[in-house]
Amino acid sequence: MSSLDTLGYCKRLEAVGVPRAQAEVHAQVLAEVMSQVATKDDLKELKAWVELxxxxxxxxxxxxxxxxxxxISIAQISLMIAAMRYFAH
Known part of the structure; x- marks a missing residue:
């Protein structure tokens, strides 16, 4: 999983005029979202589990x-034997 430089992200938002409190919250939310994203390793593990x-x-x-x-084969053979015995008389 790639880590997010929240401080650097926050500073970049502030540099373009986003208030500090808003930039901090935005960085925290983005970090939370990124922690829940599946990685390539997660997908490989899931693929292996699904294949198994x-x-x-x-x-x-x-x-x-x-x-x-x-x-069904036994039932068919039994039915054929019964039909042959019945029709033989």
């Missing part, structure tokens, strides 16, 4: 799809 989360979710979905596929 998505990977875990995809693995879970693959397992669920495989379970459904096996279940």
């Amino acid at each position: 989360y998505v990977k875990e979710q995809i693995q879970g979905l693959k397992a669920d799809i495989l379970k459904w596929l096996v279940t």
